[in-house]
Amino acid sequence: MTEKATIKNAILNGLYDRNYQAHQQFTPKLIGNEDGTIWETLRYELMNCKSFTWAVAFITSDILTPLKVILADLARQGIQGTLITSDYLGFNSPQMFAELLKIPNLKVMLTTIPGFHTKGYFFTHDGYSTALIGSANFTRAALLQNHETMLKVTSSQNSTLFSQVATGISHLQNESHPLTEEWIANYAKSWQSPKTSNGSNQSNRKIIPNQMQRAALIELQGLIDRGAHRGLVVSATGTGKTYLGVFAVKENRPQKFLYVVHREQVARKAMQSFQRVIGGSQEDFGLISSQHHDFSPRYLFATVQTLSQKKVLEGLSPQMFDFILVDEAHRAAAPSYQRLMDHFKPKFWLGMTATPDRMDNQDVYGIFDYHIAYEIRLRDALNNDMLVPFHYVGVQDYEANGEVIDETTNLKRLVASERVKYVLRQLEYYGYCGRQPRGLVFCSRQAEARELAKQFTALGHPAIALTNQDSNYQRQEAVKRLENGELEYLITVDLFNEGVDIPSLNQIVMLRNTESRIVFLQQLGRGLRKYPGKDFVTVIDFIGNYKHNYMIPLALNDDSSRDQDQARREVQLPQNIGVSTINFSRVASERILTSLEKTKLDSMAELRRAYHELEQRLGRAPLLIDFLQSGSVSPVVFARNKLLDNYGSFLVKMGEKVKLNRYENQVLTFITKELLSGKRAHELILLSLLKDQDVTKEQLISALEQNNCYVNAAVLRSLTDVLSLRFFDVKAGKQTKKQQYGDQSIIAVNQGIYQLNSQIKDSLKQNSAFQRLFVDVLETGLALSKKYDQRQQFTLYQQYDRKDVCRLLNWPLDVSAPMYGYRVAESECPIFITYHKKSPKQRNAIYDNQLQDGQSLRWYTRSPRHLSSAEVQRLLAGVDEGHQREKLHLFVKRSDAVGKQFYYLGTAKIDPASVREEMLGEKKKAAVGMNLVLEHPLPTTMAKTLFE
Template sequence: MGRPLQDAILTGLYDQSYPGHELLGPKLLKNNKNDKIWLTLRQELLTCKSFTWAVAFVTQDMLVPFKVVMADLANKNVSGTLITGDYLGFNDPKVFHELKKIPNLTVKIAQDNGFHAKGYLFKHAGYDTIVIGSANFTRAALLSNYEWSLKVSSKENAALTEQIGKQLSDLKHNSIRLTDAWLRDYESNWVRPVQNKVVKKNISQEIIPNQMQKAALKELNALVAAGQKRGLVVSATGTGKTYLGAFAVKDFKPKKFLYVVHREQIAKKSLESFYKVIGGSRTNYGLLTGHNHDFNHKYLFATVQTISQPDMLATLSKDEFDYILIDEAHRAAAPSYQRILNYFKPKFWLGMTATPERMDDQDVYKIFDYNLAYEIRLRDALEDKMLAPFHYVGVQDYETNGQSIDETTNLRYLVSDERVNYVLKELDYYGYCGEKPRGLVFCSRQEEAHELAQAFTNRNHPAIALTNKDNEKKRSEVVKQLEQGKIEYIVTVDLFNEGVDIPSLNQIVMLRNTQSSIVFIQQLGRGLRKYPGKDYVTVIDFIGNYKNNYLIPIALNQDTSRDQDKARKESTLPSFIGVSTINFSKIASEKILASLDQVKLDGLRQLRKSYQDLKEKIGRPPLLFDFYHYGSTSPEVFANNHSLAHYGKFLIKMGEPLHLSKYEDGVLSFVTKELLNGKRPHELILLKLLLKNKHVSETEFEKALKNYGAYVNGAVLNSVEDILSLNFFDIKQGKTTKKAQYGGQPLIEPINLLDYQLNPELSKALETNADFKKLFIDVINTGLALNKKYNNQKQFTLYQQYDRKDVCRLLNWPKDVSAPMYGYRVDKDETPIFITYKKDSTKKRSALYHNTLENGRSLRWYTRTPRHLSSNEVQRLLNTPDMKIHLFVKKSDAIGKQFFYLGQAVIQKDTVKEELLGPKKKAAVGMNLLLKHPLDMQMYELLFDE
């Protein structure tokens, strides 16, 4: 450890030219969109032998993700000490109660007056890491606040470590252990600190639209102004869509207004909300329900069951209302709603829903003329702080004798004493915000719901089961008991997926298989309404051996991309939505990854479903750019599908009448397979210029590249010509060449040495075939949109993924030599190296090369065999001045052909050594490759963490 640590300290504190590394070098920690102070603390926890923290302030809202890590550490017999205190009475007594639940954590109470420290010490093998700065152990400090903390690693006998060690030793000595007696005394004397909030005088009681509502109103008013008759607003539960409806009606100023909903209770609440916004006489507001028939009121709030009755409709004229709002509009395909929609003729229909996607395949968007006025989904609402944050924890379900819960598990096992005890233990460990639990438990069967409720109650956690067999009156009574604290849990199957508000919920418990992302989000959303004193919701998901486990991270991250690599990353790393956190225990993560390996997210059946969903949403066959624009399936998934030459082929499979010649097929295949990914914009920019102008000079092309922000040099200009002339692809592939598959003819032709023009056959196709032109332009526009995530000032973007062919192209090589390249290719002055870090099989040839991340600093890498120090290839690699070594790494072969770019590396010359590898003792040259760019913490965990 000596030299790596020494170089890391030197690069951080003395001179950046030393080959330091992120994991060891000094670093300023702060919170931003892509990084959080918590991520560093978490990684240090996961890799340390023990830890000691001295932190004055701790809040309960950060303890859930901490407990997930501590549970994993307990399985490795790793423990630590937290020294905190009672300074200013900041720490809520509940914090100490929750800390006591962590078995591998010793909590000590500092006795020093004014204890206000914020330091985190981690003991590793041979070195220590300390994080000191402004960040207390609070959610705000570790996830969102503007904080500075310095991370420094040093040997155990270093002066700094010694000083800190002595301070902590003295602090420990002068601190007392957290005991029940101390906590009782603290609790009895504790007074909640007064928050210093600026109180603004409320000059007016008028309710005004929030940011989301203002944007939605602008779009709705534009629809009305354009003469449209219908519009749909998609708004996550709890984001104020009822008030939005009231603002929209207030702007419209109808002579008579109708609000339709499926429950009388909601109709009454909505009436009150509209009155607060619109005002006027109370006599203007009436109900049309089973108990009230207020026909003559200006603003009428009706239940669908009442107003859809034929005799009721007969009492009202077709143009009775000039504005009608359908709440929970995803129900609008039902016969009762259809009777209303077919009878009345208002000037405008407004539909509002949190979940327009229907599992019964009813086209909600069509009902509202595909006029999606505004959409705010769960992720947006959380980031805009409209909802209560959540801490999601995916834990392993109960397991005995190696057997875990799955879809076929017997009911007797689901409600066994052992499983119930395990579940309650986990619920207690991860806790809840508030004085007592108010939880909603989703299970898989009605019998299970009743037996679990009884089992919870028998263990002093009062619970009642509710199923679809219970009437509305009983449901209301049970919800009331939960809100009043008379019971702790409601156990149900799918009854509470939508339409039920229990704002005080502080725990959501998933004890069932995830059948659909839609239902998962509906159930999660039950607990996210804001409520006084509710800082967060704890969501505990018990993950068994379910085939659909892969849906969990996809649903939580609202990831509709169908990108397998992205889903794998979401299953492995913690993620954040605002200050909400998504955490999986190590075993739960492994179960999800195992499920993901068994499913094909991007199969034709799945793509067909995505296509139909988006077509339903926009009212026409979607193009690739539509998938990008609406955040649906990633366009690259279509491009990477081996059974589809291009998107036009997919449209034909979907029954769309397209007519393409063999040549047009080849061209579309080329632009889709080679350019759509947007990894370099140069070819796309030139093609876009040539669509507008018959001739484009090299000077005009260079100017366009510079205006776009892309790098320009002679090599890349030559490479663009090699690509668009298809010469790059003139490589034998079986009985033909890739060039032949791509139409065989250049897309561009040089008029002279400095000008470009399109191939005449391509020009003719664009002029005469509207289908071809539409698809061709679509690829160009989508490719440029996808390019936004890349740094166009450089050939490669750090931490983006590339395959070997991408690298050949971006290194400006004249031919695609990816097929015979294998692990690397030593060129004149640039060498790409591809490393698969974790070998899937010891039988594979590549498994001979034991690539290791040496001391978290450099990769041990080997040439192919047989190679010697004297080999020409090795000599060129070692002795070419200014040789650029580009390092590409993937964790295993299971993740496909794409490698993450980790930047340039340098060879540590004193580690170069000829070695004999494998059972046949073949010669290879091994060397350490030191990364020039510090390795990002998440990338380290994704690629190298075991």
């Protein structure tokens, strides 16, 4: 199809009749922030255009960082664009204009047309153009959050619309002048920031619990009311942990209260917060530190170093306090804290921390009796507007003569003047929120920190290095100098990971390898505390050839699934958390993907580590349902692991005493390997009923309907085939799957009554370990089933392997092994396509399964096949008459590297005009090719996941 015909069909589909087959990338449509974001569409168009012109009235600095990442990549391709804007209503700030001037491949024009209020984004491609016109200005809120509507239209370049757009742009440019530094300077002299509705005096505002604090206080009080003596609150940095402690103390009204922390600076600040909320006399609040020993006040704030001294503790009664709060509670395993916890016997110990999961395997959870009163992680805090949004930028580290920074790079290269200049250019380009940078730089070595500080300062960016060799006083003075503008950067190694509060930070710079998700999030969190006038923080991560690069997208997306394919998507597709954005330059993305390819995320070592982390939190051996609820590891990872029969065998490897006989192990293996994924809930529902009692057919149907599961005679037969193991009675190597699972039916069906077999019934009664693991698989599987639409066989854009498809099509046998690319059955035909082949020499590489228009795939039968072949005739039955007999289900995966799982793209129709016999490959074997037209056009993100 020619380009003009493609665009013509797209216009007809979008504006005249949706039954026209059309390329979905070109079809006119409305774009908003409800299903995806407007920014995703703009980003895609930018990355695929030849040039662009935007005419936008209002622009905010808080969206320029992700734009700069893309334009930096486009600059390397020689692609440029034009932005036309204005000073209408004084909305656009001088700093925003200054940031625009930093982008070398962006020509910025200021229109003099009065009342300029346009919002139009125009992109030129080879032979066609795309326009987005509507309500969205180029602001973070408009492109990521607000309810906005944009009409996206693609037209050929000889269309009336294209001509009108070109004329309109030409007119705007004729009435515009270039943006210059001189114009910005003059504009800044008279510019006033638009007034906001928040004009109240914040210092006099009454402090009340926020959303997180209200929920935490309810949970905490419930814990106390149940008689617990210890509890832990886990809350991301900046979400108000200190004030939560104040509210908890205020509610409980202790006669004597103690607050313990490791630094006097933090203790003093906490005391001020308590005074502000609780009120009362100044004499009610006292400090215990190296210089202060007044134990008489009702509310005491102590450093652990002073209070834990033997001579101090000996003079204090164990019953002195009835409420003790330990801040930074992840330190509570240290000997100094343990001396306090062994000595004092309050009514309640409250621990508070942002990072309970420690790398030194200290059991923080156990110290607080595994009572997690409340937990809020980074993603939840961002989505609930408790933290300032961030714009993360992963850029490539400095490269010279083909050499890139890695773990072995010597100090001389790390502090080479050219690398330092490169780093400063990136910091300047990606910018910050505010009048000047207030940055915290993390590097690898202390000597590196000191040398970088010297060079930063020499190049006009005042900086100081801080290490653990510097005193607390020196650190405090350095922070003051940063906050009052004397310094631009503090450069350190790991000193500021936790416990130090610098709310005004507007840049976080990572000049070191990421080796720990915990440390990465700690360092990211340093900049997320809210501060007046701070709309965002810029996080710039310099990515070299580090073997642990793969940790970066996992940490940013809070992804613990151990799913390699999902991790790839997190690198390749745009991400945002609320209005925070995650951006990787093209080279940085490639380096992360290279690291990911060399890593096995679901290795036994990774599972062992995750198990012990969760065990620490729970105080017991975790079950599959615990992994699911904690978000630690997807339970399906255990099911897919070839080294494990079931979760019971994993527990044995972890040292747990789990006694199962051979048949119990086989039953657990069956329900784990075949049912746990929840892709069809029917078997799980039936087994959940049968563990307690026999079930009639009517009761089963009623239960399925109550759980929104589709029910018909075919699926009921399939249930029996699967649970009787007849479905698995096919050769699979030396034995059948049926033999692997015990070679006897799990259930019996007699006169419409379903029953568990007697051995399983006896085991459920007699073996508590088997009963616990059996129920755990069923509960976890049912929880996982919620992500699938159980009202139909398959759920769009979910993943299935060939065996799943055989079962969900209600076939009597698992014929997945010999099926390969497709199987023409009586009425339904699944088609499996691997889009990217490993090598042209591979057998299946001769089939060129091209995605042609976002809705149509070119597909070929196996060879040799002819139009006259019986299989092809069955496949084409009714196609010419418009009544296709075979229901085609299309499953696609990107490559064999992603494993056995295929994405379900829905049903497809054969385009009769596209069917023809062709000779394929070097040996010129006959096959029949045809276009498969998807019933559901592919979303852009799915098309990019599979076909780019």
